[in-house]
Amino acid sequence: MIIAERKPISEIISIIGNNKKILIAGCRSCASVCMAGGDREVATLSEALGLYSDLNSLGWEISEISKERQCEKEWAREIAEEASSADVILSLGCGVGVQFIQEVSGIPVFPGLNTSNMGGPEEQGIYLEKCGGCGDCTLHLTGGICPIARCSKSMLNGPCGGSQNGKCEINPDTQCAWDAIYQNLKRLNCLEMLSEIIPPKNWIPSRSGGPRKIIRKEMVLSEDEKKIKEGLE
Amino acid sequence: MSHLKDVLESGKFAVTAEISPPKSASCETIRKKAAMLKDCVDAVNLTDNQTAIVRISSFASSLACLQEGVEPILQMTCRDRNRIAMQSDVLGASAFGIHNVMCLSGDHQSFGNQKEAKNVYDVDSIQQLMIFNKMRLEGQVWGGDELKEKPELFLGAAANPFADPFEFRVQRLAKKIAAGADFIQTQAVFDIERFREFMSSVCDRGLDKKVHILAGVMPLKSYNMAEHMKNNVSGITLPDGMISRMKSAADPKEEGLAICNETIEEIKKIKGVHGVHIMAISWESVVPRIIEDADLRD
Numbered sequence: 437m438i439i440a441e442r443k444p445i446s447e448i449i450s451i452i453g454n455n456k457k458i459l460i461a462g463c464r465s466c467a468s469v470c471m472a473g474g475d476r477e478v479a480t481l482s483e484a485l486g487l488y489s490d491l492n493s494l495g496w497e498i499s500e501i502s503k504e505r506q507c508e509k510e511w512a513r514e515i516a517e518e519a520s521s522a523d524v525i526l527s528l529g530c531g532v533g534v535q536f537i538q539e540v541s542g543i544p545v546f547p548g549l550n551t552s553n554m555g556g557p558e559e560q561g562i563y564l565e566k567c568g569g570c571g572d573c574t575l576h577l578t579g580g581i582c583p584i585a586r587c588s589k590s591m592l593n594g595p596c597g598g599s600q601n602g603k604c605e606i607n608p609d610t611q612c613a614w615d616a617i618y619q620n621l622k623r624l625n626c627l628e629m630l631s632e633i634i635p636p637k638n639w640i641p642s643r644s645g646g647p648r649k650i651i652r653k654e655m656v657l658s659e660d661e662k663k664i665k666e667g668l669e
Numbered sequence: 670m671s672h673l674k675d676v677l678e679s680g681k682f683a684v685t686a687e688i689s690p691p692k693s694a695s696c697e698t699i700r701k702k703a704a705m706l707k708d709c710v711d712a713v714n715l716t717d718n719q720t721a722i723v724r725i726s727s728f729a730s731s732l733a734c735l736q737e738g739v740e741p742i743l744q745m746t747c748r749d750r751n752r753i754a755m756q757s758d759v760l761g762a763s764a765f766g767i768h769n770v771m772c773l774s775g776d777h778q779s780f781g782n783q784k785e786a787k788n789v790y791d792v793d794s795i796q797q798l799m800i801f802n803k804m805r806l807e808g809q810v811w812g813g814d815e816l817k818e819k820p821e822l823f824l825g826a827a828a829n830p831f832a833d834p835f836e837f838r839v840q841r842l843a844k845k846i847a848a849g850a851d852f853i854q855t856q857a858v859f860d861i862e863r864f865r866e867f868m869s870s871v872c873d874r875g876l877d878k879k880v881h882i883l884a885g886v887m888p889l890k891s892y893n894m895a896e897h898m899k900n901n902v903s904g905i906t907l908p909d910g911m912i913s914r915m916k917s918a919a920d921p922k923e924e925g926l927a928i929c930n931e932t933i934e935e936i937k938k939i940k941g942v943h944g945v946h947i948m949a950i951s952w953e954s955v956v957p958r959i960i961e962d963a964d965l966r967d
Contacts, residue, residue: 638785645779 437556438466438530439563440549442477445484448526451546455523456495458485460548461515461537462502463529470563472549473528475502481528481548506533509540516541553585571641571648577629579620586613592634594618671768671823672740673712676944677852677881682937683944684965685742685854685883686956687714688734690724696733699725702953703737709960712740712769714854714946718749721781728758731767742825743767746775751791752800756810759801763820771825771854772797795841795848798824802849826850828882830867831860832904839870846880853880854946857887859898859928860906861935868939877941884936887948888955889925892916926959933963 443451452458460478468474478500489496501518503511506529515537519525524544527534531551538545553565568584574592575582584590588606595614598605602615621627639645657665676683688702699715706713715730731741743762745755759770774794778786792800800811801822808819826845830838842853858864864884871877889895895915899907911928918924936942945965949955960966 636785637787639787640779640785642787644787646777 437469437554438532438551439470439553439555439565440467440472440530440551441470442472442481442528442549443547445481445488448481448485448548449488452485452496452524452526457497457499457522458524458526459499459501459515459519459522460485460526460528461506461519461533462500463506463527463533464502465505465507467506467529467533467549470557471561473530478502478528481526506530507536509536512536513540519543555585569642570637570639571645572638574634577632577634579617579624579626581613581617581620583613583617586611586616592637594630670821671712673742673769674823674851676711680943682965683711683881683883684709684960685712685714685944685946686710686953687716687946687948687950688730688953689716689719689951690727690730692722692724694725696725696729699730699733700737703734703739705954706956707737707739709957709966710739710947711944712742714742714744714771717744717746717773717775718781719744720776721748721778721783721786723782728762728767731762732765735766740769741767742769742771744771744773745797746773747790747792747794747797748775748778748788751789752811755792755797756800756804759804759822760816760820763822768821769823769825770801771827772801772850773827794826795844798826798845798848798850823851824849825852825854827856828853829856829904830858830864831856831906835863835867838867839874839876842871842880843874843876846876850880852943853882855882855885856904857885857898857948858932858936859887859911860908861932863906864936865939868941872941877943881943882941883944883946884939884942885946885948886929886932886936886959887950888929888952888959889915889921890952891921891925892918894925926955926962929959930962933959933965937963 460482462475462478463473464475471477482498482500485496486498501515503515505511506515506527515525519541522543524546525537525541526546526548527537528548530549531547534545534547554567554569555563555565558564565585567582570584583592588604589596591614595612599612599615602612604610604612621629673683686706688699691698703713713734715727715734717727718724727744731743734741745758750758762770772794778784778788801824803809803811804816805820805822808816810816828838828842832838892915895907895912898905899912914924914928915921933945936945947956947959
């Protein structure tokens with residue numbers, strides 16, 4: 437899932453600027469699971485901004501809406517329609533959601549979250565990056581641990597000299613990914629895999645090849661099929 | 670510190686050229702080409718792995734040039750270096766007497782011979798200018814650490830009047846100037862009308878008073894090259910008339926030089942242009958003739 441966290445209130449206030457009518461839009465998918473932008477967080481932020489407006493006599497009119505996902509056009513459109521009388525939409529979805537809503541909205545859409553990574557909850561309230569999204573998965577070679585995302589140097593052939601007691605040199609709270617890979621492969625009885633040299637990686641499928649687009653030809657609708665689908669809706 | 674700076678600040682019409690470093694561990698061809706250009710240009714650009722093809726470094730090539738008595742312009746792209754490497758390289762360059770530094774975003778690696786490479790782009794070319802500007806003015810690296818000695822730099826940047834959106838191009842130039850650019854070399858001018866239009870909005874905003882603009886020119890060698898430039902090189906526009914002139918020419922090289930000469934004559938008349946930058950790709954030997962034909966030297 438996508439991990440995000442809410443921007444500091446002071447930054448959100450500064451982003452809102454002189455706008456008065458604000459629609460706060462939540463997302464019930466990833467942003468909700470990481471407790472950054474679901475119904476509950478929308479309500480909390482709405483209350484905080486309302487209080488700020490009252491204390492400073494700003495006269496803000498704040499409304500709320502949440503949809504299952506902001507990262508699909510259908511939902512994004514519903515949010516944009518709801519915002520017809522607002523000055524701005526403040527999205528508590530990830531960066532993908534903000535862009536989907538802005539595409540169909542005639543008013544500005546501002547981000548209320550900082551989108552961080554592809555990861556998951558380690559325990560309640562603790563989220564860890566897991567996948568580097570490199571587009572060429574090699575988790576079968578690294579004991580099911582992604583060195584692209586989890587090694588500070590994205591090293592592919594074992595730990596650097598900064599690995600100490602399972603920790604990374606950049607921060608004593610950061611696990612050394614390669615120590616974890618080693619321990620995992622040992623547990624799986626596959627340590628011999630570590631003697632293979634992994635050659636320079638092909639970064640074309642990653643962000644280095646430009647913005648990525650995946651086309652599933654068999655799933656793409658023809659113009660006629662699109663018309664039929666539109667007719668049904 | 671920089672001869673190019675002196676020339677531009679004295680109001681003379683500057684001439685720069687370009688040398689492509691070879692795919693080689695030897696600087697001999699650089700030395701030969703530098704000797705060829707020695708008496709006719711003010712400075713020479715040494716490209717930085719242009720089109721993302723691995724070549725001997727711009728730094729080494731600049732040094733070779735300097736040793737031959739030709740003032741180098743070190744090109745540095747954001748593709749291959751983060752801010753640590755950039756600042757380190759610019760300190761090294763200044764220490765060795767290389768003071769002209771051209772800040773560029775760089776051709777994407779997908780065009781070169783290392784297509785699978787990861788690009789860096791830690792900073793973009795405008796941020797790169799900001800960093801170098803801070804180093805030379807305040808004697809500090811980015812973030813504020815003091816330098817024992819600050820680098821002496823004459824900072825260059827690129828402008829492409831032929832890329833889109835056209836209205837944004839002048840704005841972007843203004844940003845580069847605000848970030849610290851002292852001189853600008855433009856993409857090769859073929860479409861003189863569009864360049865005139867660009868320069869007119871540059872002058873309307875008074876930007877020609879804040880930066881030295883050198884218009885890029887490129888002699889066409891053949892009809893194929895003209896077609897290639899038009900179809901495959903992004904940000905270059907070639908008028909159809911020019912293409913057909915190259916196609917029907919009995920001697921395409923001479924025709925290319927004639928077009929180049931006409932372009933320079935037009936450029937000289939345009940307000941706000943302070944020099945020309947001649948990009949004779951793998952044809953450096955023709956540069957002295959272009960300069961003579963266009964009467965660019967005293």
